[in-house]
Amino acid sequence: MKKFIWMFFLLLIAVIFVGTAVFLYQKSQEAPVVYETTSPFTTTIVKKTVATGKVIPRKQVNVTSQVSGVVDELYVTAGETVKKGDLVARISMAPNMVTLNHAESQLESARISFNNAEDELNRQKNLLEQELVSVSAYNKFRLSYELAKESMHSAENNLLLIREGATRQSDLVSNMIRATADGMILDVPHKEGAFIVESSTYGAGTTVAALADMTDMIFEGLVDEAEVGKISEGMELLLDVGALEGEPFSAVLEYISPQGQDDQGTIKFEIRAAVTLSDKLFLRANYSANADIVLDKREDVLAINESNLLIEEDQYFVEVQTAPQQFARREIEVGLSDGINIEVVSGLAESDKIKQQ
Template sequence: MKKVLLGIFVLIFLALSGWMGYYFYKKSNTDPVVYKTEEPVTTDVVKKTVATGSIVPRKEVEVKSQVSGVVEELYVEAGEIVKKGQLLAKIRIVPNIVNVNNAENGVQTAKINYDEAKRELERYEDLYQQKVISEQEYRKYKADFNLKREALQSAENNLQLVREGASKRSGQASNLVYSTIDGMLLDVPIKAGSSIIERNNFNEGTTIATVADMRSLIFEGKIDESEVGKLKENMDLLLTIGAIEGRVFNAKLEYIAPKGVSEEGSIKFPIRAQVLLSENDFIRAGYSANADIVLDKREKVLTVKESMLSFEKDDTFVEVETAPQVFERRAVKTGLSDGINIEVVSGLQKTEKVKVPEAAATQKI
């Protein structure tokens, strides 16, 4: 039994010895590690944050009707350029029976009062001509006649407004809809024959058209609370619009909301920026856009990749190649970083090579 155990032990020892010999042989023939190096680059470093939002007109209005009825004529369509005061639509009023009845009763009452005042005035005018009554008393009846005449005209105008939407006295028609500003028609949501509701104190009314000044556009977006403290008015923005490839538009930050809003569990602050367009630029309203807000910038400075740095307490180090694959650990002073490249203020020359950590390749020497 002892001889068997001894034999097993010897076999195990020989196997381990052979494996160890093979391991050290392979390790001695392994190619040495060659570290990759890169030279510092002179470039611009821009620190920025991103806000998402959309492009909207600064001035956009919804034109509504002053009367209810049916659209009889529609003179414009979306995309047209209109001027302030230009006729957009004509409304055919469908009169309310109760309102018409009340207006007709008002006319009849005013007519009776007018006829009575007229007879009184004629009678007292004869007495005044005969010097029976004084001028003061005559003027009282004449003033009463004038008031009754004005009341009759007002009742007739009211009846005409209820029936037709226009009055003879004013010469204006409330059933005609005009543009209130110069601009482009973004939308005309109604069609000829559509029923509409008037604008009043109790409802917004039916929108006849949406008009906007497309020469003055703004970017409206939101930015996270962790970044809003770094923003200031008049900062430069670079707008990237998904629908317009290969173009970057400039903008100027003009508003930062003093109060944030809760959105998907985080607090975000609305911002607004003026879009700076050239004469030939045209951007459609409603485009989604991303705004790169430039927080700080360094132009033509010496930079290395931030991944090349190592940190120890408050010091920053890089490994500089002093001879082929021989590196020296050196402290450097850094400046602005954009998350990829970082400015090197001192401690490194442009011609020196810096070790790229964990970017190694193997080769046989």
């Protein structure tokens, strides 16, 4: 019985030993590497750089007032289209007290002069009727009367302009603000009751309304100094407006700034491009946009993924499959790259299979 137990025990040890050896041997054998392959393909390669910026109207006008005062009534709201000369707002005058007092004093002085001239003209008229003065002497007093009368009317008009913004004879009222150009009202920054300051040689004055021609839009953006030497006027741009989930807008580059500007430690150059508008999508002022500037383009060319390319000094290679899981290095000539795909000028055919790196 004891002999049988010992034999069973030794057999168990032998089985364990053999199993362990087999396991370790199998584990030590590495699985063969299977390489995946791909083929060249025909595509269009576009090399481009990106400019960030916004879309703005080419012409934007701030409508200001010729007089200071309070906005009494507004005739427009943002989004309306107006013509040059259309009423925008009416201003209640708030004249300078020193100017008003001076105008009132001038009018009072002119009235006194007119009354004196009128009295003297009446006296001279009586003398003329009695043939005590000559006609030429009478005409001198009549001229003085007419001049005094004109001065009084001028002083009255001046006071009316200061108080009300218009004269009795004038059709143009300075406290009635009118559009200075055709376009769309973009903003009416001040509401009724707000005080505004007149425009003068010392300042632009308070903006009553901002308007622009929304049929003539431009892209205004910045290009890095490393890319600005690669672009030129007349190049095509594709605008991606993030707020509009539609097809990109096309534009034509028309201006590159001759001077760079510091933008967070890097030098960038301002560019402007004329935007071709869409009939389906309304392009609003100050939309953020990215512009893809097409530097070069190749249509329907043979290409490979650039990650499958081997580069040694100035030479370019790929590994072409010669038999299943067997590859040979082949030199090729490459062309334009967009950073993902690269053009194959020569050295490969569309039927070739190359190793994926």
